[in-house]
Amino acid sequence: MGKMDRWPERATLNRRAFLIGTGATGLLLGYSAMRTGPHEAKALGAGSFEPTVWYTIAPDGKVTVVCGKAEMGQHVSSAMAQIVADELEADWRKVAVVFPTNDPKFNDPLLGAQITGGSWSVRMNFDPMSRAGAAGRVTLVKAGAEIMGVPEAECFAQNSQVIHGKSGKRIGYGPIVGSGKADRTWTPDELKAIKLKPASQYKLIGQSVPQLDVPAKTDGTAAFGIDAAVPDMLYGKPVVPPVRYGATVKSVDDSAARKVPGFVKVVVLDDKTATITGWLVVVARSYPAAKAAAEALKVEWDKGPNAAVSDETIIREAKRLQLDPSAGQFFVKAGDPGAAVAGAAKVVEAEYFTSINIHAALEPMNALAEQKDGHWHIYTGNQFATRTGGIAAAALGVDPKTVVVHQHYLGGGFGRRLDADMVIPAVLAAKDVGKPVKVIYAREDDMQMDFTRPLTYQKVRAGLDGDGRLVGLEHDVVCAWPTARWGIPEFLTPSVDKKGALDSFVVNGADFWYTVPNHQVRAVLNEVAQRATPSGQLRSVAPGWTFWAVESLIDELAAAAGKDPVDFRLALLDGAGANAVGAKRLANALRTAVGRSGYGALALPKGQGIGVACVSSQERATATWTACAAQVDVEPDSGAFKVNRLTIAMDVGTAVNPDGVRAQIEGSVLWGLSLALYEHATLEGGALQVANFDSYTPLRMSQVPDIDISIIANGEPPSGCGEPGVTVVAPAIANAIFRAAGARVRSLPITPETVKAAIKA
Template identity: 65%
Template sequence: MNTHVKITKSEAADLSRRSFLVGSAAAGLALGYSAVPGLFGSDEALAATAKNFDPSVWYAIGPDGLVTVTVGKADMGQHVASTMAQLISEELGSNWKDMRIQLASNDPKFNDPVLGAQITGGSWSTMMNFDAMSRAGAAGRIALMEAAAGMMGVPAGELTVRDSLITHVKSKKSKSFAEIVKSGKITKTFTPDDLKAIKLKTPDQYTKVGVSVPQLDIPDKTRGAAKYGIDVMLPGMVYGKVVTPPVRYGATVKSVDDSAAKKVPGFIKAVVLDDKTKTTTGWVVAVAKTYTEAQKAADALKITYDGGPNAKLSSQSLFDEAKRLQGLSDSGEFFVKDGDPAAALGSAAKVIEAEYTTNINIHCPMEPMNATAEFTGDILHIYTGNQFATRTGAIAAGAAGIDPKHVVMHQMYLGGGFGRRLDADMTVPAVQAAKAVGKPVKVIYSRENDMTMDFSRPLTYQKVKAGLDGDGKLVALSHDVVSAWPTQRWGIPDFLSPSVDKKGPLDAFTVNGADFFYTVPNHYVRAIKNEMAHEATPSGQLRSVAPGWTFWAVESMIDEIAHAAGKDPAQFRIELLDGKGKNDGGAQRLRNTLLAAMGLAGYGSLKLPKGEGIGVACVSSQERKTASWTACAAHVAVAPSGEVTVKKLTVATDVGTQVNPDGIRAQVEGAALWGLSLALYEKATLKDGGIEQTNFDTYTPLRMSQLPEVTVNVISNGEPATGVGEPAVTVIAPAIGNAVFNAVGARVRGLPITAEAVKAAMKA
């Protein structure tokens, strides 16, 4: 564990121990969970309200009746702030037109109540905050109703609330939220028990949940008015352009000659980073009065490097090392171990095995990484859009050599996150440059810096072995997953999981998904850390994380097994999703989505011309405990050259409860297209320790002309709300791979699927 990074532990994430406070403050009515956990008596809570209540907690209602919700989540296009406001508005009874959102600082009081930190990922936000936000809204409504009852002289029980208006039907009296707040006399504390006792609405009473209310952040985003990290302007601010070494990680700066840079107008200083957090290696920042001058100065710096231990490595080295590790019997830790796969494979009538690979992938959100740092007195202010304010604040503090409690993170809109902005690297050059020049500094990566220094989706190698009995039934499956361990890199033990063989903690964010809902009596999954890849290509969480590669292997292999057993691959899946034992519930939901996708795509009924095929896949991404049930039927056409054209993607997903149906469709479609982009168009490679792709000419995400028809079909069955931002990423590649096989009999086992690989497999 890096001693220069101190993650401040949240005292209690357990909301059941928090009181909920409502109090009139200068700016109106403030409402929120108490920042201090503990079993308050109501008197103590009241005292705390009066003395310490901070009106920016969670949400506030102004004298104009506007309700401003403060959200400690990263808004990166999933409109999560709007969704949180929607949950509060539902129970509060406010008019949607009165709702406003603002983004929180890294103050622990805005931490996710369940996770105990500010982190946005895993498609967790809606699922985990549904209850807390609903109760927060309901508590506000109750407090307002009591105040209104007092003002009108009627019993609170006879009041109704609708569109920010509280009405007493019998006397035809009513008070708006604005009028009640203006009266300025509301103080109410809900103990944890009071909160628990609140009866939330039942789905048939919903007026906002399940309705596609317009997302609150969208109008500003059509006018160029939304403020992202890169848009921050501070008085006296100067600009920094990073110069990154040719090696992704492990290089050191030997010398810097700034004689030419000094001739660039506006140049201030070249700062060699001394990054004790070890987030970066061998970086230099050219600081100048404008960004253009900083770029020119950066280009003029003559820097020599020691390439370090990874300077000779390539993608091939990482694959070779992965294969070597997989071959060792004592490698890795077990994530799943059911029955005795070794024995069952030994006695199986038929054994098939296959290797699946994925290459390095780069996040490249449209807003390149950036951060602005300013020291004011003892406080370090960081302005950036970030998905993990809790850890990022700690890294920034480590880079500054100060205590994390002196760091204030100012959250901005994220010009794309996709997991990239869970990382904190952009704060390090900003902090150290600001310190070196004594001015606020905004550091902006060039696209080349952004791509070559990405905390990428790791290169993965997976070996799967399956055993069938004499009836063609799948009786054993062994699955080894070899990769860098992105989440272990964070150095936070809470994010690791114990292994079933008690060999030590493993990074479950490299194997999630491999613990599928198929019933296989003998099944193991082994997580094997590729230390070489871990060091050479520090990896991160890329939209959908492990299920993006585990389901590539599982869902391709299930198809291969079905064909080996002479069965239809979709029917074979349905048989395996029998809902027995630990798979009860999930397997049935997954089966239903598969059946839906099959039906909607015309699986088995549509007559296809030669060279076309439909393939299916179904996934329980993200994690077994937080799954959204998602299936895809992909319809492809394969040319004799091997070129694959995706004609249609039919996606069915069971999300339990929909908060904003239109928002869900946007997320699922975006996720599916990410899946397509990763399946066919995106590939990064390591050579001489560096990422070879530097801009959108060589790393090529999906463009409009490559857009197939996509239909998103949402199953909403009243189960609790699940996450929707990621799962559909993971179902696309295997569905396409299986469709290619269905079309031309070519099995491709590496991502991305290229025309060359398809053509080679057609010949084989």
């Protein structure tokens, strides 16, 4: 994940055959789970061999694509179906999507798991999904030609039909499937040899076809995890300790809770996975009863070892670690940055901070657990179903194969539902009371027990030569490590100084596309923060803070060199060496945003300014070239400021569904704005000081500025579009505030108070 080229599964997919076989419900088309022989298509049809099923075609012609990605509003299910259907030449009106269980056979072919994040889905699945669709089409054309008694070479597919051009004869996919003549095994080599369509022949890819999940989300019928129900189900309300992590339950007095009508039981959770600590679940016959009983419960906790940890403690420890040259590991080390900075004509040093932030998905965390027929069934919406099933199994002490995760729509993911904590109270309570239990976090539980974006501290030292050129940069990133917490070695990245693996999800983005001859990036784990506030993946993860530092710093350097910040960036994006192509695409995105914003051309009134930033979020290997020009208005006496307009340009290579891409950019840019200005969580006494949407305040409709979005689709392969917008906005705003008022803010979120302080400084 840190370096997606390292995934061993990529090689595995290349060795997999593609099987097409007729079964009782129609045609099944999918990659084999392992190396295959010639007879397996028949076995597939007979139901005796289970492939990784990608899609099915029913005798009525309905195409159902199995989407192993979580649908959380990014409309990935439609995009996956579009990719298959385009090569399959399927009629879009006959295409539907279903979500699988956590069965490993539905794992992502490259990632070897069911995980949705990193803006990877379309990028990584485009080729295998395209080939799956093409193999289906070729097979159906051959079978259709045979049935019509015409030469295969004279036939083509269109709109779910095989057509014989000369005679005009045609047969629908449904009847072909019904004939049972479409069985075939594609060897890996045959599959690889299929010539995919050139972009000019796409019919669905590149079209803003209506998203398949939208209608059900306008009439209340879309089923989210919280909506799941089974007979005899009870309800559970967590009771969480007064610290984020490390507490233990000392005593419980449920005498008052027992008097609440509908009360069933209090379960003190003993979580063997140590995902949660000091939790209880109150089980009752309704959720309001569970909540009332939870409020009547008297619990005494031992607050544990983190009860004194606060933002201040975390920052103090971060600064101590940063000063220790033996701390941490290097993610980038090129040239001799120390010497370059020491010998520079001008040195710029700065500290950048980002606050703790929480996900606050609108659907509170929840899960329904039911033990039935020797299996544990979990109903929830999750971004990492394979790991989550495993965590549930570990908490229960059962074989992971006996845990089935039933995927639902996610009422917001944003990385929060990569974690598995919500299934633990559900399975442990259900096991204890011997009945199905649906656990729903109250909003307060959801906020206080978030796996947060960590508080980050970054220190940079940069040197300019006599001509104002950036010759050396030392960049230290100190924070909790969200991905290391998972304990999955494949998700870590070897350090360049061979001091063991590091969590690239704290430094991605710092390996930017600017050409800097002497450059180092050090990742330092802040253990104090790691223990007290288990951190998580919050939409865009590291680039959300690395670009805050890098893009603010670049502006500070431009100012120190007396250069225009756009010109300064373009000069650094020279595309030399390893920065070939990428740097130039980023420069193009920057020029687009800058040009459309009126930067340098508009005569702005005093107090207004336009600031820019450009990013290659998410990872260097999966970059999406994104730029922002922010126009702000600053009132110098109070520090009050207003973001008037955000101009965004994003090079996505290929936009599978342009309106879907636009929707993702719209949402992610406002996320970036919300994190930049309105969202702020603090830690005090080991507890997150948040409760509900009055103390944690994501952006509302009245706070939306004008937004101008340019999507650059230049025919390169598609790249992710759900996260880069989050990362580019904050530095653009800070740089605009500097242009408008000469004030440099270096902490997120930016508030009138911090702007006022910076004006005075």
